[in-house]
Amino acid sequence: MTPIQIILSVFIFVFFLYSLATSKVSRKLSVMLCITSLAGFVFVWAPGLTEVIAHWLGVGRGVDLILYTALSLNSIMLLFLHLRIHTLKESITGLSRELALMEAEKPDQKNN
């Protein structure tokens, strides 16, 4: 057991708790994050496994596999966040518009 394994395990455990907490928002996202955190936990405690999978997938080293996987997951997360922000922005626009129209249509509005 090395110090870095303990530090990474703590981070992954927090991430795992977050994964469970997101199940109310999206079950699919929660499952995906849980699998990711469990895979991370396995790779931290069995680093040799990454070498085996890397060779099987045609990637040179296990560390490269981790890097590529992390980059891919980050891209997916970015896309997900972008879509989520877009949805929120649409809601804010709709809400602001209704508020603006309601204010403008008040009977005591002198400028209308």
Added chain:
Amino acid sequence: MNIKNHNVYVVIPAYNEEQTLASVIANVKHFFFHVVVVNDGSKDHTGTVAKDAGAMVVHHPINLGQGAALQTGIEFALRKGAEYIITFDADGQHDAADAQFMLEGIDGTDIQVALGSRFLGKAIGISRLRRLLLKIAIAATNLSTGQHFTDAHNGLRVMKTQAAERLKIKNDGMAHASEIISFICDNHISFKEFPITIQYTAYSYNKGQKLPDFMKTLLNILFDKLVH
């Protein structure tokens, strides 16, 4: 035809336009009764200037963008019973006489939307770079839609109620212009382009579309093409 007595609503989206808005409204009021200014969360006195100039003012609580402001103005005009809706820029580039000309051009016809074209008319003071960017955007729009537009990003439009009711602008920012063109083509809405004059000034250049807006528009057109 006495246009003043018609249910024509001129929608002007405005963000920090206190400098030019009074003269723009005066120009529009010379031809049309109903002027709706959508004050898009301005930080200056745009709302007060618009109200003092005799316009109806709808206030966005926060700045949402020109596309969102247009949609709000269109919805407001429809609720007021508009038969014709004109979209008009707040930076003083447009002339209300052109709007009247376009309105008369489609009144009593089957045409649903009139689009202003600076390249059929005049673009006074346009820079070479702006002309080039607009031509690229027009070429991309024509390629994407299969139609022939001479100007794709002109803020001066006249819409009949039937078309305006179906329009739901999703792009809050500047990319709404290409969205409106796509809406027209996808829904087979009859349209006609009219020659108009655009007067470019240092102020309008500062307020108008920037290079990133053009890039976003081109990306939107490309994305639209891929999706369809």
